[in-house]
Amino acid sequence: MELVDLRYTKTHEWIHLAGDVATIGISEFAVRQLTDLVYIELPAIGRELSAGEAFGEVESVKAVSDLYAPVSGEVSEVNAALAEDPSALSDDAYEGGWLLRLRTSETDLSRLMDQAAYAAHCAAEDH
Numbered sequence: 001m002e003l004v005d006l007r008y009t010k011t012h013e014w015i016h017l018a019g020d021v022a023t024i025g026i027s028e029f030a031v032r033q034l035t036d037l038v039y040i041e042l043p044a045i046g047r048e049l050s051a052g053e054a055f056g057e058v059e060s061v062k063a064v065s066d067l068y069a070p071v072s073g074e075v076s077e078v079n080a081a082l083a084e085d086p087s088a089l090s091d092d093a094y095e096g097g098w099l100l101r102l103r104t105s106e107t108d109l110s111r112l113m114d115q116a117a118y119a120a121h122c123a124a125e126d127h
Contacts (some may be wrong), residue, residue, distance in 0.1 A: 035060050
């Protein structure tokens with residue numbers, strides 16, 4: 001998966017769409033902001049999510065943050081390894097650190113930010 005193929009939300013989730021499967025995670029920027037991750041809660045397989053709906057949370061020594069679905073769909077897979085060791089997300093937020101996969105009928109991600117727009121969003125937030 002190439003970073004240029006990802007789309008991003010203002011709440012720092014990323015999405016990669018391949019056919020009807022959306023892989024969702026949180027960005028490296030968000031992981032750095034949270035610092036030491038201690039717990040992650042992910043939804044059950046089969047749960048239906050609506051775009052913008054909170055589906056879980058990530059907890060660090062610093063804060064607890066909700067996770068939001070960038071698109072609607074049915075949870076088809078979760079990254080159970082993160083429940084065992086959330087620090088894996090810090091090691092690789094994009095490949096091994098994906099959170100869940102959804103079956104979705106949404107194909108138009110143009111409402112989400114591309115890599116350049118997301119970088120500008122992060123730069124503005126970092127000040």
